[in-house]
Amino acid sequence: MCNFWVVCLGFRWDINWLIYYVRTVNLKNCLCGFEKSKHLCRPDQRDALWEFKSEFYVQQSPFSGITGDEKTKRWRNNTDCCSWDGVSCDPKTGKVIELDLMNCNLNGPLRSNSSLFRLRHLQSLELGNNNLSGVLPDSIGELKYLTDLSLGGCKFFGKIPSSIGNLSHLTNLDLSSGFTGEMPDSLGNLNRLKELLLVTKLSGKFPYVLLNLSELIWIDLRSNFEGMLPSNISSLSKLEYFNIAGNSFSGSVPSSLFMIPSLVRLHLERNAFSSILEIENISSSSGLGSLSLGENNFNGPIPGFISKLVGLWFLDLSFWNTRRGMVDFSIFSHLKSLRLLDLSYLNTRSMVDLSLFSHLMSLSSLDLSGIKVKINSTLNLPLPIETLALSSCNIVEFPKFLKTKTNLSYLDISANQIEGQVPEWLWRLPFLRYLNISQNSFSGFEGSADVIQSSAKTMLDISSNAFEDFPLLPNSLMFFSGSDNGFSGEIPRRLCEFLALDTLVLSNNNFSGSIPRCFNNFNTTLSILHLQNNSLSGVFPEESISDHLRSFDVGHNKLSGELPKSLINCSQLEFLNVEDNRISDKFPFWLSSLPNLQILVLRSNEFYGPITSLGDSLSFPKLRIFDISRNYFTGVLPTDYFAGWSAMSSVVDFVDNTPIRFAGRGSGYYHNSVGLTNKGLNMELVGSGFTIYKTIDVSENRFQGDIPESICFLKELIVLNMSNNAFTGHISPYLANLTNLQSLDLSKNGLSGEIPPELGKLTFLAWMNFSYNNIEGPIPQGTQIQSQNISSFAENPGLCGAPLQKTCGGKKEEEATEYEEDEDQVFSWIAAAIGYVPGVVCGLTIGHILASYKHDWFMRIFHFSS
Incomplete structure (x- = not known):
């Protein structure tokens, strides 16, 4: 419309001509050159955007190389906000209708009173792939004109607010974040929804409310759902993409799913489906192009109807259990459009001739492993x-x-x-x-x-x-693994010349000599360095520590000296293992400044001194494995020592980021591994075990005093080993808060008093050891305790009752029974109180602590609990 300006310039600036154009061609558009000097954006909209920007802090991404947020960095408060990057306005009203701040490194919670919710006319809101955290506020339901909402890749948690159901104009919804609980029924109100992405941690049965959303074209529900798929799922008649991979769905796959005429991509892999009904009347003109059924519990013959799906370009039948039956591989020769075929680990005794696939002229990816x-x-x-x-x-x-x-x-x-x-x-x-x-x-x-x-x-x-x-x-x-060979001599220095090297694994060889000093000089991007199980010696050179390290394992060598303090610069470090060396150093308190540290193994070295620092609290918020056993640590552990160890105190899922998988399946992985003492036995923890185990092992040191009461906070703990020390005092009944505990070893200390009967209620506690202490009184009744070997109670002269041969005196036994009943009542009351007041995790223990410790300790405990 601004082309009228050229016409205007051709006329004399006579008021009569201007009147003529205003009357005849509406010179409003002719004067657009003047309008450019005005702000289209309304002041209230600009202020809301500017305030929204200030609600978050922006940090540089350590991997992308992007410095802060390239979009909001160019915003200027005295300019037209409708021209800001990521902002679009209604040209008539000047109201902001689109806000796109994806991948902007925004950090912080989205508050319920956020200025974002003053942009009431937003139609599209894209905040995905930021570090937005906390609970998604109900206020999101106030943006009632939204048609597109994308929050995927953020760090929200908790339940999806039911107010989402108020957004009746939504056509595209991406809530792929850390949401838990069940899908709110209110999502069934979104009858215009076409695309739904919920790659989250939701649970429960298949959300039947989705069957009401007849406009759905795209469904991605990679979560934690279980149960069976509804037989009438074909009511979603416009469905083109259906992905429920990685859930726990079971039973049969309904044949009606294959009969949806518009369906192009069907992903059912990594579930627990056990059968597919043979479909006799499926049409060879089916539009299905991608079918993924791998890693389920399917058994029996491969369904013959698959050979009729001639439009397939992707087919995954991996891990199908044919019960060692024969497979007619010729059924795949009909699928002339196949580009990707995965038949790996079929449980069959058949041999496949590779020449059978010669006629699939489009085939570019083939997996026949196993x-x-x-x-x-x-x-x-x-x-x-x-x-x-x-x-x-x-x-x-x-x-x-x-x-x-x-x-x-x-x-x-x-x-x-x-x-x-x-x-x-x-x-x-x-x-x-x-x-x-x-x-x-x-x-x-x-x-x-x-x-x-x-x-x-x-x-x-x-x-x-x-x-x-x-x-x-x-x-x-970029990635090299040479582990488990017969290499000897020094580690070749020429490895330092590989400028792109990210992962170096040389474990389980016979390398000797010192670690090259050049790793960090040239390889500024080395993130995984594993040299365990060699014969390396000398002091680890400080200059060889790359700031990008995520996983560092030099266990089972002959390294000496101190732990390299340059590790403090490794802000991404998750895994640190230096076990079984000759390192002589004080406890590395500075490691608590590493925000991502999950696994710390210092066992079997020559570390010494206290593991507490006067005036400084030691907090490892993400630590899940803490093993400092077989050293020379001394001192008393403060009662609040474990108060800030959040990952062991709540259900927080962590992904073992250090396994390397570039492509393929099975042998395309590289996992961390670490030794662990569990249930009195040495075991090796590999791969997925890192996402399961939460352990503390301080055994075989020289600790004294009481076992810290704050250990009762660590209710996700699986293994607790405090044996072979000089701990004294009584065993706290509040160890019963550790409801996931499987292995408890308190042997070879100076503990006294009785074994708390509450421990008998820990249903997962399969192994325990109280031997070589000064414990007395009757062994509590309970299957878990009395099923232990007699050696678990040895060398406690005052202990009596089964499984020991020593019986308790009648009167004493009666008193013990009354004591147990009283304790049961008290503990039940405490449990009820804890359930009623979720912030008070350790009940009366805190009250006991408050009587003898300072007010500031109380504040730290209360803050942690709440």
């Missing part, structure tokens, strides 16, 4: 194959047909029986980035230094082979 594969020496597979996984396929010779696969980018032939040298031509494949040859019997690489070093490989796993001489490696490596 199946016996036949590969003829003359095989020519004319496929544009890019990703090939043949792990655990009983292959004894390197597949020669791969020599011509110039499009190959990912190859996994791990866990086979291939010997000898890795062929030279493999290094010449131009696009091959990921190569996993682990768990074979390779002994070396063919090829000249120029060919190997100029190869484009970025991820290379040669672990668990027969290498003795350290090989030449591609200079482009």
Whole structure:
């Protein structure tokens, strides 16, 4: 409309001409050049936006390289807010109708009185992929004109507010955050909704209210739902995308789901479905293009109707249990459009001939791991194959047909029986980035230094082979694992020249000498360094610690000196293991400043002195494994010592971020591992165990005094080992608050008094040891306690009752029974009080503590509990 301005310039500035244009062509648009000097944005809208920006703090992303928020950083308070990045206004009213601040590094809670909710005419709100935390306020329901709401990738928790159901204009809703509880029924009011993303931690049965939302096209419910899918799910007749992967749905997959004519993508993987009804009348003209049924409990033959889905371009049937039956692999030859096929770990005795897939001319990704594969020496597979996984396929010779696969980018032939040298031509494949040859019997690489070093490989796993001489490696490596070989001598210094190296794993070899000083000099991005189970010695050089470290494991070596204090700069550090070395140092209090530390293992070294610092509280909010056993630590642990250890006191899910998985399944992983004493036995914790176990082990030190009462806060604790110290005093009955405890070892101390009968109510407590103390009185009645071995109570002269042979005196036994009944009543009252007042986690213990400790301690405890 502004092209009238050109016309205006062609006329003399005569008032009559202006009147003429105003009357005849509405010169309002002709004067748009003047309007540009005015602000379209209303002042109240600008103020609300400006205040909203100030409600959060912005921090630099450590990985993206983005400094703060590039959008709001360019906002200026004296300019038109409708021109601000991420802001759109209604051109007629000047009201803000769209706000897009995704990926802006915003940190902090979204308050219920946030100025955001003054932007009442918002139609689109996108705040995804920020660090917005806390509970999503009910005030969100006041933005009643919203059609698009995206909060995915934030850190909200708690329940989804029912007020979301007030947003009746919504067509797109993404609440993929940390929400828990069940889906509110009010979501059934959103009858215009077309896209729903709830990749959260919601639980309960399938939300039947969704069946009322007939306009739904896209459903993504990757959460924690269980039960069965409704048989009338076909009422969602417009559905094109349905993803419920990673839930706990069970029973049969309703055949009606496959009959929705518009359905294109169906993802049911990683559930507990057990059967699929054979569908006789499914049409070969079905529009289904992507079908993922992997990692369920399906058993029996693979359904024949799959061969009729000729439009499939993606098919995942992994981990199907055919009960060791035979599989007719020819049914897949009908699926000419297939581009990705995953048949890994079918439980079958069939052998598949690779030539069977020669006619699938679009196939670019094939996973046959876990199946016996036949590969003829003359095989020519004319496929544009890019990703090939043949792990655990009983292959004894390197597949020669791969020599011509110039499009190959990912190859996994791990866990086979291939010997000898890795062929030279493999290094010449131009696009091959990921190569996993682990768990074979390779002994070396063919090829000249120029060919190997100029190869484009970025991820290379040669672990668990027969290498003795350290090989030449591609200079482009980002991930290298050479663990479990026969390497010896010093760690090659040339590893420091790999500028892109992010992950280096050289565990379980025979390396000796010192750790190279050059790691951090050149590799500023090294985030995972694992050198455990070698014979490395000397002091760990401070300058080799990369600020980007997330996982650092040098356990089971011969390192000495102090713990490198440069670790304090590793703000992303999650896993630290230096067990079984000769490190001599005081307790590293400075580690409590690392905000992401989850696992700390200092066991079997020569650490000494107290683990408390006068005047300083020690708080590890994310710590889940704390093992300082077998050292020389001394002193008394304050009663509030564990008061700030939040991850062990509440149900907080953490993902083990350090496992590496680039592609494929199974052998494409690398996990942390650490030793652990549980139920009196040494065990190795690997992989998913890190997300389960929450343990404290301070055994075999020289601690004295009472066991800290604040340990009763750690109600998610699974293993508690305080044995082989000099603890005294009574065993607190409030250890019964640790309802998830499975293993308790208090042996070889100076504890006195009786075993609290409340411990008999810990239903998960399968192993306990009270031996070698001064405990007396009757052993409490209860299946968990009395099922223990007699050795668990040995060398306590005053103990009596089963399972010991020593009986308690009649009168004494009667008094003990009355005492137990009284204690049961008191404990039941405390439990009721705790249930009624959630902030008071440890009940009367706090009252006892308050009688002898300062007011500031009370304030810290109260703040933690609330």
